[in-house]
Amino acid sequence: MIEINDLCKNYGDKKALQHLTLQIKQGEIFGFLGHNGAGKSTTIKSLVSIIEPTSGSITVDGMELKEHRQEIKEKIAYVPDTPDIFLQLSAMEYWDLLTAAYNLSDQDVKQRRLQLVELFGMGEHVDGTIASFSHGMRQKAILIGALLSDPDIWILDEPMQGLDPQAAHDLKQLMKAHAKKGKTVIFSTHNLDTAQQLCDDLAILKKGQLIYNGTVNDLLAQHDNESLEDIYLQMAGRQDGGHLVDDIEGDNHE
Structure with missing residues (x-):
């Protein structure tokens, strides 16, 4: 609580x-x-x-x-009100940074990362810099990073x-499933x-x-x-x- x-x-x-x-x-x-x-x-x-x-x-x-x-x-997993952060990094570099910050091994998050990347249609963009993304693509990259470790809150x-x-529909379903757990x-x-x-x-x-x-x-x-x-x-x-x-x-x- x-x-x-x-x-x-x-x-x-x-x-x-x-x-x-x-x-x-x-x-x-x-x-x-x-x-x-x-x-x-x-x-x-x-x-x-x-x-x-x-x-x-x-x-x-x-x-x-x-x-x-x-x-x-x-x-806590946190998604800010603007996705304009770490623009110089690629999506994968950003996720690797968060994996290290959560003290997780790549093996710990690899399957979840693959699932989230597929869900949000980011497969072709993992090596692109966040600066090159549209607002919506940046939002997806930030969401994937926040949810990698699947924390309680x-x-x-x-x-x-x-x-x-x-993507909005899929995120809503993830939110419902998280609360259901x-x-x-x-x-x-x-x-x-x-x-x-x-x-x-x-x-x-x-x-x-x-x-x-x-x-x-x-x-x-x-x-x-x-x-x-x-x-x-x-x-x-x-x-x-x-x-x-x-x-x-x-x-x-x-």
């Missing part, structure tokens, strides 16, 4: 996270929803020790993150971004359909504050005959721009 308790992160006067408290259970897919700047990536980067929170605590399987950082890192920041429909998947998304398909539990953030934590079904049950999109937009911000949309459309036709 992952426990986030009273987590705050300030950048000068800006409050990126405000007293975030929630639990993420083993065996579930947990989603973070929110507009840009809501605090999703700040939370995720705090979980993977990229960002040091201003205050509060994170506990993973009973271990305080501050005191057991390396041990907890070894439990997957933390994925906008993982579907840039993926083609087949009693492991944990945490991801952020802007896609409400994806959240509704995958999430056992979700958190909606607005300006660094938690405004909902629970299941999609419970949220829908609280709002009769409304779509998840309508509910989310009511909670997280203006629904459709109202007269602003009409004004823009009117201006276009003048």
Whole structure:
């Protein structure tokens, strides 16, 4: 179980996270929803020790993150919100680097690497530099690298971004299978359909504050005959721009 308790992160006067408290259970897919700047990536980067929170605590399987950082890192697969890293390396060199970082032998990961490469259609590209890849191909290379060691906890920041429909479908199936094994998947998304398909539990953030934590079904049950999109937009911000949309459309036709 992952426990986030009273987590705050300030950048000068800006409050990126405000007293975030929630639990993420083993065996579930947990989603973070929110507009840009809501605090999703700040939370995720705090979980993977990229960002040091201003205050509060994170506990993973009973271990305080501050005191057991390396041990907890070894439990986590992390996919960042941009795949533009290690651009000078080939895909295979990048995967070899991560194999060494996880203290794994090539034999340990060879079969899983082959399976992931085949699944994501990367077979012809393993020797190409990441810099030469499209955004979607870079995303696939980063995903394969993160999942090589198959750790207990997957933390994925906008993982579907840039993926083609087949790759996005395959990743969703991997996420479901991982959770079914009693492991944990945490991801952020802007896609409400994806959240509704995958999430056992979700958190909606607005300006660094938690405004909902629970299941999609419970949220829908609280709002009769409304779509998840309508509910989310009511909670997280203006629904459709109202007269602003009409004004823009009117201006276009003048």
